[in-house]
Amino acid sequence: MVMELARYLTVEAGGRLMHVSVIDRGFDGYEVVYHYALDHLEKNLHLNIKVSLPEHNPEIESVAKLSPEASWSEREMMELTPVKFINHPDPRHLWLPYEWPNPVEGVDYEFLKDRLDAPPTQKSSNQPSLMPIGPYHPLLIEGAYFRVKLKDEEITDVDVKLGWNHRGIMKLFESRSYSRGVYLAERICGICNVTHTTAYLNAVETLSGIEVPDRAKYIRTLIAELERIHSHLLWLGVAGDLIGFKTLFMLSWKVREKVLDIFEATTGSRRTPAMNVIGGVRKDLAGETIGKIERRLLDLRGEIEGLVKLGYDHPLMRRRLQDIGKLSLSNAISGGAVGPTARASGWKLDIRWSSPYLAYADGYTTWDLITEDGGDVWARTMVRLKEMLVSIDIAKQCLQALKKVGGPIKIEAVDPKNFPYNEALGKTEAPRGELMYYIVSDGTNIPYSVRIRTPSFRNNSLLPKMLKGYALADAPIIIGSIDPCYSCTDRIIVIKDSENPKGRGA
Known part of the structure; x- marks a missing residue:
């Protein structure tokens, strides 16, 4: 069935x-x-x-x-x-390690020995070789292991092994109240913490039937789009560093500092703003603050337009990024790609558009959905560059609305000791793509179960398709082009007794 x-x-x-x-x-x-x-x-x-x-x-x-x-x-x-x-x-x-604590029945583990038929001194240039990347490598900010098979310098096969960043956050949700869960969600990712709290609260508020006030919707959307800009700028700098374009690295992170200054001025924190709470936001934006943000966004737009022009015109960018790491539209769809990775393959997939939430819904803001058809690293770069300009437009619309829309920034939540028996999905379009929370309630003030699927969980699984057929020297920027986050992808498993399958955690 x-x-x-x-x-x-x-x-x-x-x-x-x-x-x-x-x-x-x-x-x-x-x-x-x-x-x-x-x-x-x-x-x-x-x-x-x-x-x-x-x-x-x-x-x-x-x-x-x-x-x-x-x-x-x-x-x-x-x-x-x-x-x-x-x-x-x-x-x-x-x-877990492939063969521990118990090998999976029916799986051939011979490949783990990493042996070739001929001794190293007898290998010809036509024989395949194996190149390990990770689990700790200068290319990777976080731990991951790529087992790369090469013929000369061409990648012929790739195996990805995760599990090096020990996390247990989904299990921790099951011992904390819904209100405390907000701050736990915020610590899943240091770069995308606002979108995590937003997705979590989308699920919690659906679960409990809470309708967030319009003013809070605009503030949440404003902060989310500022986070998208900061995330894309951070990625652009890292991408520049991976291809040896140090000027792009410095310029991108210099511009990013201005976004973080806006965060600090409006929330009191540069990267963990803790703005979102059940039923709204914890802090309003005064008229003077709105004016300051508008002026800073005007300057920011000019600088980002300069980065877009640099990306289009600089010959190094095209030489290093075009026609490598291609992901076809069919592979993007069948593999479940999300975010800029999906949109760069021509897939019109954006949760803000298909499942609108907050101020992305009709009647609040209007904006353009960015797609490219190339499917390569260049296309993924262009999607992010153009999306930053779209994010500035959305942020400006939110600021204009905040000048007119009054009312509360938070409503009283349901009785924290009386959450209804229910279940709910909460989604957002994170900077890396679709982020999903699934929460099951048992009628108490603590979730019965919380399941999280991050965008990197999906896009990481597609890296073998992007790497095959390309040079080993291009592997760093191909891997980096999906903006991978391994900490938000990984899980921790506690095995209390190998004979007792109940002794496992998430």
Whole structure:
């Protein structure tokens, strides 16, 4: 039944499988939840398909062969829970070492020995070689391991191994109140903390039936777009550094400082503003502050336009970024790409447009959705450069609205001890792409379960397709072109007893 539904939703209806979650229901067994987005048919339309499995030997057919975007989600759930997805095309561990604590049945682990047939002194230039990148490498700010197979200098195959950044945040949500969860969400990513709290609160407020005041919507949207600008500028500087363009690195981070100054002036903090709270925001913007931000955005637009021109005109940018790391539209769709990575392959996918929230909805702001058709590193760069200008336009519209829209910035939340039995999805368009929170409530003031799927979780899984066929020297900028975040992708697994599958965490 699941395969038939998955085939219909994916092939016939054109839906996107955003994620696969497993909820532990104790003695009642396990609940497998397939999160489908059908927002291309109707804005904000989503469908959760639930399948109940028994407590002992829970098994279900894998949908990864039909929907490749499910592969990492199913592998994750097989490690975090006892649920087995039968006939999965790649059932290896995603977070744990491949062969520990117990090898996955039916998997050939010979490749782990990293041996070639001939001794090194007898190898010819035509024989393949293996190049490890990571888990700790100057290319990678965070820990990750890429096992790269080479023929001469050309990449012929890539294997990605995660699990080096030990995180347990999803489990921590289950021991904190909904209000305290806001600050936990803010610490998942130092670069995109505003969008994490926004996605979390989108789910919590849907769960409890809270409608955020319009003034708070505009303030949240303003802060979110400032964060997008800062994130893209940070990425642009890193990209410049990866290709040896130090001038671009310095210029981008110099401009980014001005965005952080706006954050500090409006929230009191440069990168952890803690502005979002249940029901609204914690701080209003006075008329004088709005005027200062408008003047700074005017200057900022001029400097970003200069960076866009530099990106278009400088010969180094085109030589190093064009026609490498290509991701076709078909691979982007089947692999579930999100954010600038998807839009650079010509996919019109932006949660602000397909599932509008806050002040992105009709009647609040208007803006252009940026796409490119090249699918290469150059296209992903251009999408981010142009999106910064769009973000400035959205921010200016929010500031203009704040001059006219009055009212409260926060409403009283529901009784914190009486959250209803419910479940909800909360999504945002983070700087890296679609961010999803799935929260299940059991009627208390603490979530029963919280599942998070970050944009990097999806885009990281597509890196092998982008790397194959290109030179090893281009690997740093190809990997960097998706703006990967490994800390927000990784999980921690606590194995209390290898004979007891209940002894696992998330």
